[in-house]
Structures are given as structure tokens and as C-alpha cells.
Amino acid sequence: MKAMVWLALAALSFGAYAAEEESTPCDNVENRQQSYDCAAYNRQTAERELNAAFTDLLDRIKEQYAGQPAQITELSARLKNAEQLWSKARDADCAVETFAEKPGSKDFETAQNTCLAQRSDDRSEYLQSLGLQ
Numbered sequence: 115m116k117a118m119v120w121l122a123l124a125a126l127s128f129g130a131y132a133a134e135e136e137s138t139p140c141d142n143v144e145n146r147q148q149s150y151d152c153a154a155y156n157r158q159t160a161e162r163e164l165n166a167a168f169t170d171l172l173d174r175i176k177e178q179y180a181g182q183p184a185q186i187t188e189l190s191a192r193l194k195n196a197e198q199l200w201s202k203a204r205d206a207d208c209a210v211e212t213f214a215e216k217p218g219s220k221d222f223e224t225a226q227n228t229c230l231a232q233r234s235d236d237r238s239e240y241l242q243s244l245g246l247q
Contacts, residue, residue, distance in 0.1 A: 150220050153227035160234035167241040168197065174244075204233040 139151040172190060179185040208229035215222035 146220060146224075150224045150227075153224040153231065156231040157227040157234070160231040160238070164234040164238045164241075167238040168193075171241050171244060200237060204230070204237070207233065 139148065139155040143149050143152050171193065175189050175193070176186055179189065208226055211229045212222055212225045215225050
């Protein structure tokens with residue numbers, strides 16, 4: 115499990131942040147504390163991006179269905195419901211992935227943050243891909 119966390123952190127830190135110019139806690143991760151800090155940073159960043167993707171999608175719905183308040187209301191409600199169900203599934207998946215770690219430990223929090231960041235990144239991409247026709 116710990117090897118998976120390290121590999122996931124490396125993939126997230128390289129893939130998601132390689133294009134950024136500024137320094138992040140994910141630069142040169144060499145020890146557990148740095149891994150912990152990187153995972154927390156990745157989670158915060160991924161959740162911020164997820165919230166932005168969700169808001170952008172709601173804005174696209176309003177734009178696409180301008181003048182059609184019933185459609186805006188219905189589609190927005192469906193999206194919010196789907197997001198709640200996705201959140202429950204994400205939490206359940208991460209509970210499985212972190213099972214081997216002691217809750218409350220840094221290893222658990224690192225694994226939890228890594229899992230949540232990965233799932234949030236995937237969900238952001240999905241929300242951004244919706245074309246709404």
C-alpha cells in the first residue's frame with residue numbers, strides 16, 4: 115500500500131504540477147513528511163479545481179439553456195444529485211484504499227489525501243468534458 119502511495123504521489127506531482135513555475139511542497143519529495151505535505155497540497159489543489167469545474171459546468175448550463183429556467187433547474191438539480199452520489203462513492207473507494215493504514219496516522223492521512231486528490235482530478239476532467247447538448 116505504501117508503495118502505491120509513493121507512486122501515486124510521484125505521478126500526481128509530476129503530471130499535475132510539472133507545468134507550474136512556482137515551487138510546491140511536491141518538489142523533490144524524499145521523506146515521509148514531504149510526502150505528507152505533498153499529498154495535502156495535492157488534495158487542496160484538486161478540490162479547488164473540482165469546485166471550479168463544477169461551478170463552470172453550472173455556468174455552462176445557464177448559458178446553454180438561457181431563457182429556459184425549467185431546463186436549468188432540472189439539469190442543475192441532476193448535476194448536484196450526481197455530485198453527492200459521486201462524493202459518497204469517492205469516500206467509500208478511499209476507505210478501501212486506506213484500509214491498511216492506521217486511522218489518524220500520517221501514513222493514513224497521506225494515503226487518504228492522495229486518494230481524494232486522484233478522484234477529484236478524475237472528476238474535474240469528467241465535469242470539464244461534459245458537452246451538454
